[in-house]
Amino acid sequence: MTDQYGRGLRAPVIEILDIGRYTIKFLLKECHISIANALRRIMIADVPTMAIDLVYINDNSSVLHDEFLSHRLGLIPFKSDTVDSYEFFRECSCKPSCHKCSVEFNLRETALDDVKDITTDHINANNPDCLVKPVKYINADGNEEDPILIVKLAKNQKVDIQCIVRKGTGKEHAKWSPVATVQVQQMPQIDISPSLEEDLDTEEKIGLVNSCPASVYKLNAEKQTVDIETITDCHQCQECTIYLENLNKKNDLLKVGQHEDHFIFTVESTGALPPEEIVSKAFTILIDKMSELSQCTEESDAKD
Amino acid sequence: MESTILDDLTQYWNKKVNSEEENLKNEHVNHSDNLQEKFKFDKKEISKVHKNIAKHHIDAFDFALGTCLERACKYMLPFEYIVPQEYEKVGFKKLTLWYESFTIGKPTHSDIQMENPEIYPSECRQRGITYAAPLFANISRKFDDEMNDRIKIKLGEIPVMIGSKFCNLHGFNEKQLVQKGEDMAEFGGQFLINGNEKVIRMLIVPKRNYPVVFTRSKFVTRGKDFTSYACQMRCVRDDLTAQTITLHYLSDGSISLRFLYQKQEFLVPIIILLKGLKNCTDREIYEQIVKGNFKQKQISDRVEAILAQGKNLNLYDSNQSKALIGSRFRVVLAGVNEEMSDIEVGDLFLTKYICIHTSSYESKFNTLLLMINKLYSAVSDETELDNLDSVAHHDTLLGGHIYQQILAENLFDALHINLRARINKEIKKDTFDAQKFRDINTTTRLIEASGAIGKRMENFLATGNLISRTNLDLMQTSGFCIIADKLNNIRYLSHFRSIHRGQYFAEQKTTSVRKLLPESWGYLCPVHTPDGAPCGLLNHISMSCVPLGSEETEIDMNNLKSVLSELGMLSITSDLCLNYKSTYYPVMFDGIVLGYVSKETGESFVRSLRFLKCTQSKPEYNIPRTLEIAFLSFSGYERNLQWPGIFLHTTPARFTRPVKNIEFNCIEWISPLEQMNLNIACLEDDIVPETTHQELDPINILSIIASVGVFAEYNQSPRNMYQCQMAKQTMGTPYHNHQYRTDNKVYKILFPQRPIVKTRTQTDFDIEEYPSGTNAVVAVLSYTGYDIEDAMIINKSSYERGFGHGSVYKSYSHQINESMNQSTGGVKSGPKYKLLRNSKASKKAQRDLETVDKDGLPKIGRLMSKGDPERVVFDTLKRKTKTAKYKDTEKARIETVRLCGNDNSNPDNITVNTTIRYSRNPVIGDKFSSRHGQKGVLSVLWPQIDMPFTESGITPDLIINPHAFPSRMTMGMLIESMAAKSGSLRGEFKTVETFQKYEGDDIVDHFGKELLKNGYNYYGNEVMYSGIYGTPLKVDIFIGVVYYQRLRHMVSDKSQARSTGANDVLTHQPVKGRKKGGGIRFGEMERDSMLAHGASYCLNDRLFRSSDYSEGFVCQKCGSVLSCYVNRAIMKNKSFMPLGLDENEGEGVQDDEDDIHMNEKAICKVCNKEGNCKKVAMPFVLRYMTNELASMGIKLQYSVRDF
Known part of the structure; x- marks a missing residue:
């Protein structure tokens, strides 16, 4: 155990366990909990993306009222790979809005003969070359999924909406958060005492294996040992130790704990940004924040 | 053929009972069904049980206005007008008019030239008019002994119940309902009065045609010799007319009959009635009452007392009695004319006011004797007294029934009172034309004018006030109708199932009427009653309870008598003068004594009758399924708990409910009096050898709302009561036909969800089609301190993603041409205001015109803030536009604007109905609640x-404090949390049932194991990390999914603050009320706390300076504040300083308002002397009070001195 502030943990290591289209799972080793948490917080709240922020409703005869529709539009994830090329709306020097800080979209649909589903497919950019566009999800089989449904129009109902997409962060509104969730887990650590092999009979071993709801353990039939199969699945429910306690065995047979400085991260992207980019951006932002902080402290030191 | 509610529900329960076993087998199949259910949103049909929610109201209305009105017509006396002798010129001596029949049409537009004249409720709702149908009467007219004329007259438009057979929506299916602008689940039962939905709430009234015996200490004061004992029977005729008679036991052993006629009380010695009803000897009466108990001296003494009274009055035969009655009552009875003899009046009295449930004198006679018997046995303490608060002795008064009674009375009064007055007036006219009077049109006109029946019925429904000559044998005159507000679906449907004990009891100080009695098991919900003032008085009928709105079949008495005789009843016939001893059970059928059954055969008689009732095996016997067979048996001891007898009832307005008859293995409909003497097992395990019946389902004791709550059986009981209250205050989905509704205020949430854990009732009653909450991830921990004292923390991101978002809709109407009603004062007629056609407005008005649409009405979707122009109309007199402004301080958007015409075919008389929408997303201070009576306010995002x-x-959507649980013991909420967590992990909805059994009686184990299976902790605890530090919290946190409701109480409707503002004219104190920008009362208790703190300056500031501070003069000599007056013109003296003011403060004033203020000089008008008046600061109310007292001749003197 390092000391309270994580001194001595100067070189965290990242070990990527899995990268998917929308998720990334990695192990952050030799890192203090404060840094790990900072990373989590930044990924949720500080990594910028693009989302609809301003809606002009010219016509809306759908069943959903204007505010309702605007709110739904706002929550649509937009592909934000080019987010860095845009300015934050408030930091932009332009007056109402300009191409540097905002992208314009429109949604003009009328149901002519039957009920019509208005989806993200109907949101068109005013500039067709625009790279920012509503996310199209691709499922595990590589097929495109159905677009997100915004509203259903009955016959003769009409929507005519102009949307302005802006850059923002999850701190301001959840719609700008690039992640659905960031899972941070301290690396579980299970110490199985060697004497367990002898102290428990086969039935009790099977009982131990079955006691775990996350099926972390596996019985090695040959050696009659209890092995750890998937340590990462352990979520500290302590069912195994409770089981052993109930058997009235010595209580040091099994120790379930957590590795203080190892973290398993699972980042689930909304599709606005690729997961690995969210992580790397989060690191950049973290470093920026750090340097800003150190700059500030230096300045204040200088003043003294 | 239309199915009745009984058919529907019997079928439903049969299916349910039979399918339960199958369900167990098919559980696996159901599981996959559940998954599919998730996507099944396009449901096209509403469940039968849901449709039956208000069926009893509709049945009652149909029955009352169909069959009963017809019967009432027959009972109504003809109206006879005998022309006074001095008016011989009229050419006839007697005019007779009587109703032949009534017909009620269908609601139509008054403009009948329309292609589709039918009007539908949806249109009435939007236009704010009454949904009414024309009432026609066929009236026969006869002058002297001439031929009859028949006239058909429209008596007015009477409001009709939606869904009744007089309604245009009658028999519509879901699709047709939707086409007519209704919700597909519209079940009817309400009236539409001026666009508002009104329901006549059910009322508890004494059981009809059943004698009850009780004591009231107040009776002693009724008259000489009165004791507290009385036997009462509410007699109800088959046309629903009721007349209560009460037999009072007098201390000399005789009996006096009391009844109310036209709100007046009358007392008649019983012997007069007995003699009048039957020509019988004293001996006959004696034997009928003594019933073989010759040895019991007490009874024979009493009978002798009765008979002695007859002797004293010299009554020997019935005509003497009738003549006596007639001579006394002819002055008060309606329908008596001079031509009738005393005997005829006596007959009228006996027929119309004594034991009116039967028309035969013989039966009336027997009923009275039976009541005497019951009364005597109670007096001699052989029987326990009846409890009048018990449901066993109650009927319901259904809306339709009271409606019919009022209608019938109005119809009677139209001829007998109003028309009489009109003809009187007509005849006295100098211009009276005999020929013209005989014209049919004249009669029609006169009758039409004396009716106004439509308006009266409308008034009854609009106000709930009963304006009646007779009071209809009811104990209250107001509070019959309630508004059926659609705040949410649950609240709406509970209006139709609520039942009130009566206004009279609300004022009573004793709490005994409010108690939950075991007799109400299965009929009234033990949980669903409000707390506070109406607690226990306002109840709700249980799910399975059906108040009978109509008679099931018409009973042929002779047929019935022979059936009962076949089963072992010894019938009473007048010729034989048979006399049964007191060991026989009297058989009373709807208040008529039919015969006697011996003690030994009683049981088998009842059993065979029950067999016939349950199995319906002999249709020719025509025994109704809802026949109440109350077998009150001899206890076997000296004292009986109930007066023994076999009481059969087929009358409407009874409660019934289905149970399973084990013996005959079928569903039986039972009533409360019957239920008391049945052995009904609740569960399979409760069955003992004596058991005859079993509950179909234990949740049947609960009302619909109470059974909607999940795991309610694990909660402390008051919490379930609170939940029933709060369910009715939740924002949810009130209806699906939003565009056709103009309710005054509507609350909706934007993202309603179906609860993951729900009860079966919820599915049965289609409540999930109208969801009213959101499944929220709830963690129970104390975090940040913002969750103390029932506050809750909401995740800001959850809020931003839509948690609890909702809106409030308000609708209001404005008549564009409002001045049409006012007199135009000689100005040429024509509309004063018009809608804009082409805007030729002044420049000033041009700005207003930009914000509204071309026609001057608000633009749809526009955000309105205070002061924005809302409507611009054209004033035809001033030739310019007039703007109405939006007045509310809260911003709102325009949702809908409707233009409604009217039936007066004046195109300019337009009503504009505007619906506005307030966006009400959760803000700090808004109220939320789970389904377990656990409410809390949002404290922080x-x-x-x-x-x-x-x-x-996972971050929780919501954090609540663990302290919410120990004292409230809402274990159901914790179990719901676990169950919904497991349900959401498995991707299925969990349907649970209240009182459901789980393996080993351990529900926690059931869901704990499910959680374990899904890789979670058994108890639903999880390790949680602090979001701020990232470190694990020291203890595991209980986290799960709970269905949360948003309640309608919102801060934005309640926040109130004031710096300065309006003051009361009279007192100069700040006004009260949020609307007027008033202050919050700094009351006595607040004052006390200030005093206790010694914060005198603060007190002075609150109660004086910031309130009604005023300055005035007081005369030092006479001490009056009223006599001083100021003459500003002549003053120069600067030395006056208000008393009680700081020196410096006074100077400050001097600086500010130099001369004028300080130059005041007051003169006392009384002392007429200068310089005596001192300026003081005083509360304005003090001066006001002095004035008021002075007006009463009381003088207040003030002594003033300098400090």
Whole structure:
């Protein structure tokens, strides 16, 4: 155990366990909990993306009222790979809005003969070359999924909406958060005492294996040992130790704990940004924040 | 053939009972069904049980206005007008008019030239008019002994119940309903009065045609010799007319009959009635009452007392009695004319007011004797007294029934009172034309004018006030109708199932009427009653309870008598003068004594009758399924708990409910009096050898709302009561036909969800089609301190994603041409205001015109803030536009604007109905609640990153404090949390049932194991990390999913603050009320706390300076504040300083308002002397009070001195 502030943990290591289209799972080793948490917080709240922020409703005869529709539009994830090329709306020097800080979209649909589903497919950019566009999800089989449904129009109902997409962060509104969730887990650590092999009979071993709801353990039939199969699945429910306690065995047979400085991260992207980019951006932002902080402290030191 | 509610429900329960076993087998199949259910939103049909929610109201209305009105017509006396002798010129001596029949049409537009004249409720709702149908009467007219004329007259438009057979929506299916602008689940039962939905609430009234015996200490004061004992029977005729008679036991042993006629009380010695009803000897009466108990001296003494009274009055035969009655009552009875003899009046009295449930004198006679018997046995303490608060002795008064009674009375009064007055007036006219009077049109006109029946019925429904000559044998005159507000679906449907004990009891100080009695088991919900003033008085009928709105079949008495005789009843016939001893059970059928059954055969008689009732095996016997067979048997001891007898009832307005008859293995409909003497097992395990019946389902004791709550059986009981209250205050989905509704205020949430854990009732009653909450991830922990004292923290991101978002809709109407009603004062007629056609407005008005549409009405979707122009109309007199402004301080958007015409075919008389929408997303202070009576307010929106998170990365939507649980013991909420967590992990809805059994009686184990199976902790606890530090919290946190409701109480409707503002004219104190920008009362208790703190300056500031501070003069000599007056013109003296003011303060005033203020000089008018008046600061109310007292000749003197 390092000391309270994580001194001595100067070189965290990242070990990527899995990268998917929308998720990334990695192990952050030799890192203090404060840094790990900072990373989590930044990924949720500080990594910028693009989302609809301003809606002009010219016509809306759908069943959903204007505010309702605007709110739904706002929550649509937009592909934000080019987010860095845009300015934050408030930091932009332009007056109402300009191409540097905002992208314009429109949604003009009328149901002519039957009920019509208005989806993200109907949101068109005013500039067709625009790279920012509503996310199209691709499922595990590589097929495109159905677009997100915004509203259903009955016959003769009409929507005519102009949307302005802006850059923002999850701190301001959840719609700008690039992640659905960031899972941070301290690396579980299970110490199985060697004497367990002898102290428990086969039935009790099977009982131990079955006691775990996350099926972390596996019985090695040959050696009659209890092995750890998937340590990462352990979520500290302590069912195994409770089981052993109930058997009235010595209580040091099994120790379930957590590795203080190892973290398993699972980042689930909304599709606005690729997961690995969210992580790397989060690191950049973290470093920026750090340097800003150190700059500030230096300045204040200088003043003294 | 239309199915009745009984058919529907019997079928439903049969299916349910039979399918239960199958369900167990098919559980696996159901599981996959559940998954599919998730996507099944396009449901096209509403369940039968849901449709039957208000069926009893509709049945009652149909029955009352169909069959009963017809019968009432027959009972109504003809109206006879005998022309006074001095008016011989009229050419006839007697005019007779009588109703032949009534017909009620269908609601139509008054403009009948329309292609589709039918009007539908949806249109009435939007236009704010009454949904009414024309009432026609066929009236026969006869002059002297000439031929009859028949006239058909429209008596007015009477409001009709939606869904009744007089309604245009009658028999519509879901699709047709939707086409007519209704909700597909519209079940009817309400009236539409001026666009408002009104329901006549059910009322509890004494059981009809059943004698009850009780004591009231107040009776002693009724008259000489009165004791507290009385036997009462509410007699109800088959046309629903009721007349209560009460037999009072007098201390000399005789009996006096009391009844109310036209709100007046009358007492008649019983012997007069007995003699009048039957020509019988004293001996006959004696034997009928003594019933073989010759040895019991007490009874024979009493009978002798009765008979002695007859002797004293010299009554020997019935005509003497009738003549006596007639001579006394002819002055008060309606329908008596001079031509009738005393005997005829006596007959009228006996027929119309004594034991009116039967028309035969013989039966009336027997009923009275039976009541005497019951009364005597209670007096001699052989029987326990009846409890009048017990449901066993109650009937319901259904809306349709009271409606019919009022209608019938109005119809009677139209001829007998109003028309009489009109003809009187007509005849006295100098211009009276005999020929013209005989014209049919004249009669029609006169009758039409004396009716106004439509208006009266409308008034009854609009106000709930009963304006009646007779009071219809009811104990109250107001509070019959309630508004059926659609705040949410649950609240709406509970209006139709609520039942009130009566206004009279609300004022009573004793709480005994409010108690929950065991007799109400299965009929009234033990949970669903409000707390506070109406607690226990306002109840709700249980799910399975059906108040009978109509008679099931018409009973042929002779047929019935022979059936009962076949089963072992010894019938009473007048010729034989048979006399049964007191060991026989009297058989009373709807209040008529039919015969006697011996003690030994009683049981088998009842059993065979029950067999016939349950199995319906002999249709020719025509025994109704809802026949109440109350077998009150001899206890076997000296004292009986109930007066023994076999009481059969087929009358409407009874409660019934289905139970399973084990013996005959079928569903039996039972009533409360019957239920008391049945052995009904609740569960299979409760069955003992004596058991005859079993409950179909234990949740049947609960009302619909109470059974909607999940795991309610694990909660402390008051919490379930609170939940029933709060369910009715939740924002949810009130209806699906929003565009056709103009309710005054509507609350909706934007993202309603079906609860993951729900009860079966919820599915049965289609409540999930109208969801009213959201499944929220709830963590129970104390975090940040913002969750103390029932506050709750909401995740800011959840809020931003739509948690609890909702809106409020308000609708209001404005008549564009409002001045049409006012007199135009000689100005040429024509509309004063018009809609804009082409805007030729002044420049000033041009700005207003830009914000509204071309026609001057608000633009749809526009955000309105205070002062914005809302409507611009054209004033035809001033030739310019007139703008109406939006007045509310809260911003709202325009949702709908409707233009409604009227039936007066004046195109300019347009009503504009505007619906506006307030966006009401949760703000701090808004109220939320789970389904377990656990309410709380939102205290902070906490950022997601700072919320604690679990290992799987989940942050809760909501954090509540663990202190909410220990004292309230809402274990159901914890179990729901576990169950919904497991349900959401498995991706299925969990349907549970109240009182459901789980393996080993351990529900926690059931859901704990499910959680374990899904890889979670058994108890639903999880390791959580602090969102701020990232470190694990020291203890595991209980986290799960709970269905949360948003309540309608919102801060934005309640926040109130004031710096300065309006003051009361009279007192100069700040006004009260949020609307007027008033202050919040600094009351006595607040004053006390200030005093206790010694904060005198603060007190002075609140109660004086910031309130009604005023300055005035007081005369030092006479001490009056009223006599001083100021003459500003002549003053120069600067030395006056108000008393009680700081020196410096006074100077400050001097600086500010130099001369004028300080130059005041007051003169006392009384003392007429200068310089005596001192300026003081005083509360204005003090001066006001002095004035008021002075007006009463009381003088207040003030002594003033300098400090």
